[in-house]
Amino acid sequence: DGGITQSPKYLFRKEGQNVTLSCEQNLNHDAMYWYRQDPGQGLRLIYYSQIVNDFQKGDIAEGYSVSREKKESFPLTVTSAQKNPTAFYLCASSGTGSIGMYTFGSGTRLTVV
């Protein structure tokens, strides 16, 4: 079955360390997105990519980096420059011809200890 997979489900990081969250899709979608979710808030866009080897900053890109070397993969690195990294991170993808109809992964909960 086609889908989008995020790993790991839970991640603990020490302050000052970088950490990379994985996102893989086999839906043949061109566009991929990273969102951050905090309790009681909506989802906020971190980065997005509409095509391989190209990506753009979203609303809260500071302290994060991404790469899009393959169509299927869009990893997110949370760097030590991110001041408040503890959150639930969601990856999504969408195909052409399906306006706004995202498929989301099941998320990664990152906790800084």
Next chain:
Amino acid sequence: GQQLNQSPQSMFIQEGEDVSMNCTSSSIFNTWLWYKQDPGEGPVLLIALYKAGELTSNGRLTAQFGITRKDSFLNISASIPSDVGIYFCAGVYGAQKLVFGQGTRLTINP
């Protein structure tokens, strides 16, 4: 930036009751979407609305795209325990980017 105001923020209802929630914006959107998120999971698309005034149903769920294109409503009839979760509205802007409301957390007492 774009902002959506979703209300209510939370609802506590009895099983079998109907539910209504809405989303408003100062900006016009050409597409409105409603998602549901179960605890610890990603959101799942419930209904997509593409035309002002459109009324669309998905089982016990009905959503409407406001005539002004600045608002949308979601109704759930005869709620059941599996309706528990967080409901998000979203508007599409730019190149398929979404802006989300803050969410409505639905709790159902059996």
